[in-house]
Amino acid sequence: MSDTAPVLTSHLPLPLLHRGKVRDVYEVDADTLLMVASDRVSAFDVVMGRPIPRKGEVLTLITAWWLSELDGRLDHHLLAVDPDEIVRRHPALASSRDGWARRAMLVRRTTPVLVECVIRGYIAGSAWKEYRTGGTLAGEPLPPGLQESSRLDPPIFSPATKAQEGHDENIPFSHVVDTLGADVANLLLRRSMEVYEFGRDRAAQAGIILADTKFEFGFDGAGRLLLIDEVMTPDSSRFWPQESYAVGRGQPSLDKQPIRDWLDSLEDWDKTPPPPELTDEVVDSASRRYMDIFQRLTGSSLDAFTLPHFGDDA
Template sequence: MSESDAMAVMESQVPLPLLHRGKVRDVYDAGPGQLLMVASDRVSAFDVILRQPIPRKGEVLTQLTAWWLDSLRGVLDHHLLSCDTDDIIDRIPSLRESREAWARRSMLVHRTEPVLIECVVRGYVSGSAWKEYRTEGTLAGEPLPEGLVESQKLPAPIFSPSTKAQTGHDENIPFSGVVEHLGTEEANRLRDLSLAVYEHGATTTKEYAIILADTKFEFGHHPDGRLLLIDEVLTPDSSR
C-alpha cells in the first residue's frame, strides 16, 4: 500500500450516530432535522465498491457540490446548511476533536424524505442512452430522430428518469412511469427542476470548454413541504 493509499478514507469515523454507509457517503444523525454527510474516498463502479480508494476524492466531491449549490441560489432550494468546517463545529461542538477525520469532505444538510426517482438529464446520446437508441430508436421510451451517431448532441436536453433501487440496479422508466409513481404535479416539478439545473450546469461548464453530456439529480421533501435538491450535484461521480 502506498503512502497516499494509507491516507485515503475508506470509512469515516465521526462521534455521531451512524445511520447509513452508502457506496461513497456515510450519513450521520446530526440532531433534530439535520444530517452530516461525509464523502469517503471509496470508488463504486457498477454497484460494486472497489478495494482501491482515491485519496481526497471525497473532498473533491464535497467542495464541487458546495460550489454548484452556491451557484444555484435563486434557481431552486437545496438541502445544504454548511460545509465550512468551523461553522459545522460551531453548530455541533462535539465534532471539534475529530475535525481532521471529516473536514472538507462533509456537508451539514437538512434531513429530508428522499424521492425514490433518479432524475437523469441527457444532453448527448452517450452511454446507456446510446445503447437504447441504437436498439430501439428511443430515449426514455420516447422516439428520437433517425440517423444520430454516438455522443451526438441532442436537439434539446431530455429528462430520462430511473427508479432508485435500494439494492441492485436502477431501472430506466419513461416519464409516464414517474407520473404513475408520484402524480402529474410532482413529476412535472421534478422534470422542470432537473432540466433547469442541467441547463445551468451545461452553460457554466461550456465557459470552461467542458461538455456536460449527462448527469443525475436527487430530490427530497423537507418537513415544511419544500422540494429540495439533495445529495451531490454535478460532480464527476454523478455526471459524464
C-alpha cells in the same frame, strides 16, 4: 491545506444511517445529516480497495461550489460545508473533525423522492445501449439517426428508479406521473432541466461537456421540494473533455479513465468483486485527475478554494 488523510471508510461517533458506494451518511439530529464523501472509487460498478486521495474533498467541494453558484435560484439542502461553521452549529462534531473536515456537508434532512432525475444532453451509457437496439429510451421513441455521444437538443428528462440493489432502471415520464402525480412530476422535470442547463453552460466555459447528470430531490418538513444529494459531480455526471469530443464513439472520462484503462489492460479480472489492487501510479494519476477537474471547473485550486457559506445564519 488538506487537513484530512485519505479515508476509505469513515468511522464517526454518530449514528450511521447509510453507507453507499462512496458516501457515509450520519444523523446529527432529527432535522440534520452529515454526508461524508469518502475517497472510495468504483469502476465497472465495483468499489476498489484503495482510496483515491482528495477525491471525497473534490466531490463535496464541487457540490458546494455549484450550489453557491446557483444560490437564490432554487431551494437546496446544504446548510454548511466550512468545518468551522459546522462545528459552530454542532459543537459535538469538533472532536471528530479530522475525520470529516472538507469532505462533509451538513444538510437538511428530507424525505427523498424515490426517482433519480437524470437529464441527458448527450446520448451515452444505458440510453445509448437501448437506443441503438430499438431507437427508444425507456420504451419511448427518440429522433432517428442519432450516433453514440450525439448531442440531444433539447436535453431529455430521463428518470430512473432508485434501485436498492443493482442497476437503476430507466422509466418513462408517465410512470413518474403515475407514482408522484402530475404536479410533482412536472416540478422535478422543470427544476432538473433548469439546473442542468445552468451547469452545462457554465461547464462549457471551462471546456467541459456536461453530457448528463443525475439529480435527487426531497421534501422537507414544511413540504418544500429541495435539491439534495451531490450536485453535478464527476460521480453523478459524465464530464467529457471538449477538446477530444467526437460523435460516433464513446468518450474518455475526465475522472476515471486511468483506472478503467488499467483495469481493462488486465487479462485475468472479470469485473466482479474482489477487484485487483490499484497500483501507486494509477492511484496517483486518478487523484491528480480529480484535482485537475476541480481546478478546471471552478477556476481555483483545491487548496486555494474559498469555502462558500449558505443560509441566513451563515
